[in-house]
Amino acid sequence: MTFINYVAREINCKIVYYGPGLGGKTTNLQYLYDVTSADNKGKLISLATETERTLFFDFLPLDLGQIRGLRARFHLYTVPGQVFYDASRKLILRGVDGVIFVADSQEERLDANLESVSNLERNLKEHGFELAKIPYVLQLNKRDLPNAMTVEQLKKLLLVKGEPVFEAVATKGTGVLETLKAVARQVLVELRKSA
């Protein structure tokens, strides 16, 4: 749900990073936090367990700059990837404008990726959204690992609707900005299309 505040001259959008546990969603946010200047970011909030697994969500507000005199502010959220936190995942999708699916490229995580995509579809439906219609990009993370499946294999199995695909190594920042940029672009285009 985009919030356009003509008084503060702001557009506020909500982006959610979705995907299986330990896939690198929080690492994406951490990287964005690290490379963004203090003027363009707010506090990074992590509601995590003692072992740094996401318990509820991570949150990072980013200011992407001015467009037509309006400040484009993106609120980035991650969901907890672990299967048993489904109730929390569902809550975080409330009012979402765009979704980044962070897939773990490792072969042994394929089932977890597939389960998570289907879980995303189900949870979006509960909020009245259709995955086929909302801004959505696929990030193939952990491309540097030796047991990573090929891009072609992963695309064949994980693509939902011909969405943009980005290869990433989130720990090094590779592909992180490109992924965010792609979904932000889709959100803004969607807003334009609605006009």
Next chain:
Amino acid sequence: MPAGRQPLTDPSNIVLYEAEYLRLKAVLAMTQKDLRADLVLLIDRSGQQIAFEGPARDVDMTALASLAAGNIAATDGLARLVGEPEFSILYHQGKHRSIHISDVAKRFSLVVVFDENVSLGMVRLKVKRATACLEEVFRGFMRKTETVDFTAKAPPGATPSIYFTDEEIDRLFSFLKPGG
């Protein structure tokens, strides 16, 4: 929305114009003054901050709005688990500061941060009055949002339009340099 236009992905986008904003601010200011509250903050349920009043400007409002929305969402989940449609009020009592969160029009929430000199009963009373006023404002502005034309025909004072060009969207990211 003009005929023939596609609806938004989520038809419930919010557009806030100055007239409504000032009315909302007036209600928050009245509540803040009556309670001498540290902060009175209005948020929507996805975690966007809409307006606030109060001297506690040192508080990170964006983070507060996001965490409050998460809190509300989790409490809603709890309510449904025990067969309640909702818990309309959340109250967190601290040693010096407390937080009272309440529902406004099923879509927004009013967050009041107050100190130990203010009684909870008084907070409840003033919040109830404020909620009725806020709901009245929201009814007007949701009607306006539903009918808004986002292009050049936007209502007076609503410019600039959001018909962004691709180049304009690209320029947004100019301060970020790809890593890797």
